[in-house]
Amino acid sequence: MSAGDGSKVRWAVIGTGNICSDFCAALKLVDNAETVAVAARELPKAQAFAKRFGIGKAYGSYDELARDRSLAVDVCYVGLINTKHKDVVCELLRNGRNVVCEKPLGMTVEEVKEMVKVARDNKSFLTEGFWTRHFPAFKKIDEIVSEGTIGRVSAIHCDFGFLAAQDSRTRLKELGGGAIYDIGCYTVQYATHLLGTPAKSWRPLSIAAAGVMDPVEQVDLNGGISMTFDDKSDPSARLRTLAVLHFGTDGRRSQTARILGDKGHVEVHRIMHCPTHVTCVLYTDGGSVRDDHTFELPAWRPGEGGIPEDFRFFFANSEGLAYEAERVGQCVKEGLLEMPECPLDESIAIAQIMQTAREQMGGQQMGE
Numbered sequence: 618m619s620a621g622d623g624s625k626v627r628w629a630v631i632g633t634g635n636i637c638s639d640f641c642a643a644l645k646l647v648d649n650a651e652t653v654a655v656a657a658r659e660l661p662k663a664q665a666f667a668k669r670f671g672i673g674k675a676y677g678s679y680d681e682l683a684r685d686r687s688l689a690v691d692v693c694y695v696g697l698i699n700t701k702h703k704d705v706v707c708e709l710l711r712n713g714r715n716v717v718c719e720k721p722l723g724m725t726v727e728e729v730k731e732m733v734k735v736a737r738d739n740k741s742f743l744t745e746g747f748w749t750r751h752f753p754a755f756k757k758i759d760e761i762v763s764e765g766t767i768g769r770v771s772a773i774h775c776d777f778g779f780l781a782a783q784d785s786r787t788r789l790k791e792l793g794g795g796a797i798y799d800i801g802c803y804t805v806q807y808a809t810h811l812l813g814t815p816a817k818s819w820r821p822l823s824i825a826a827a828g829v830m831d832p833v834e835q836v837d838l839n840g841g842i843s844m845t846f847d848d849k850s851d852p853s854a855r856l857r858t859l860a861v862l863h864f865g866t867d868g869r870r871s872q873t874a875r876i877l878g879d880k881g882h883v884e885v886h887r888i889m890h891c892p893t894h895v896t897c898v899l900y901t902d903g904g905s906v907r908d909d910h911t912f913e914l915p916a917w918r919p920g921e922g923g924i925p926e927d928f929r930f931f932f933a934n935s936e937g938l939a940y941e942a943e944r945v946g947q948c949v950k951e952g953l954l955e956m957p958e959c960p961l962d963e964s965i966a967i968a969q970i971m972q973t974a975r976e977q978m979g980g981q982q983m984g985e
């Protein structure tokens with residue numbers, strides 16, 4: 618089902634939690650989008666959400682929405698806890714729905730591969746909701762790096778974290794908790810995007826991870842991953858690049874990223890997963906700073922959209938979800954089955970990196 622005719626892109630929202638609320642508000646900023654349905658585990662919850670956002674149809678189960686043949690919808694947004702992504706997304710895809718699913722796409726490589734297979738078998742659109750990719754500031758980083766402005770990139774550093782409450786879903790195993798799932802995935806996607814290549818299936822050459830685990834929940838609270846990649850700018854394939862990624866839910870962090878080149882570096886200011894400020898620093902031949910310029914690129918285009926003034930987003934820069942929604946709408950209208958800038962094979966690589974890192978974080982022991 619796709620709207621290839623200039624009509625509005627009809628969205629359904631699966632879930633009524635915090636990110637679903639932010640996403641629905643952000644959809645109000647998008648010119649050619651409308652939200653036509655919402656589903657929750659309980660009907661009253663879906664009805665209350667529908668009333669709040671002026672949504673026409675409410676469902677008391679996710680599957681009911683997926684299977685309702687009378688519901689004409691172009692794309693479904695899944696904003697559920699991580700452990701629910703796979704089953705709900707597959708049911709939507711099997712019913713011919715196009716889907717954007719919040720990160721992380723699945724809990725394991727196996728889950729992600731199954732989701733991708735179901736999408737491909739059913740010729741439905743699927744993408745992992747890495748909204749970072751659609752921010753103008755992230756596109757600026759891409760431009761600086763790909764045009765060679767900072768020269769040969771040798772490494773990237775990321776540091777993303779915040780202090781989560783003990784009972785937050787991000788720290789509870791049953792709800793798909795773990796810092797790597799919640800925010801580590803953003804740092805991993807910086808690495809695969811900037812250092813990985815389609816030719817190498819976005820895979821690193823080596824990976825080493827260490828983590829501080831919650832002794833009761835057995836989820837990571839504070840973790841680090843180091844990875845090496847082939848240097849894509851080196852035709853002799855002898856040079857390597859390095860990613861050093863840090864993430865945590867047990868304390869405040871800088872929430873920044875840095876891309877290091879031999880002619881300069883890029884600083885991504887907080888918050889690196891929804892960036893608005895990027896500084897490009899260029900060196901002289903002697904290695905001192907010759908230029909230092911900060912690009913300010915807003916979380917949404919100023920003055921656009923119809924969000925009531927008293928509306929409060931749960932998360933910082935959530936209006937930027939509108940960029941993702943806008944781009945998904947374009948893809949669906951064009952009849953694409955995946956998003957070129959977030960390919961599904963890259964999502965599989967990201968899941969593979971995260972799974973390897975989780976195994977290492979949980980199982981590490983120092984020898985005598």
Ligand SMILES: NC(=O)C1=CN([C@@H]2O[C@H](COP(=O)(O)OP(=O)(O)OC[C@H]3O[C@@H](n4cnc5c(N)ncnc54)[C@H](OP(=O)(O)O)[C@@H]3O)[C@@H](O)[C@H]2O)C=CC1
Nearest residue numbers: 632633634635636637657658696697698699719720721786
């Ligand atoms: N892009 C971004 O910036 C962000 C992305 N996220 C992602 O969004 C997803 C949801 O996060 P968030 O909105 O913060 O979480 P919330 O706790 O606010 O919402 C949880 C959602 O999961 C659903 N759910 C289904 N089963 C359960 C269950 N057993 N217990 C609790 N909830 C359940 C709830 O459904 P129902 O409505 O039916 O009750 C609700 O929609 C995660 O995958 C997270 O990674 C989160 C924050 C920001």
Ligand SMILES: O=C1OC[C@@H](O)[C@H](O)[C@H]1O
Nearest residue numbers: 720779787799800890932
């Ligand atoms: O995607 C996210 O970004 C912001 C965090 O606060 C949140 O926990 C996470 O899911």
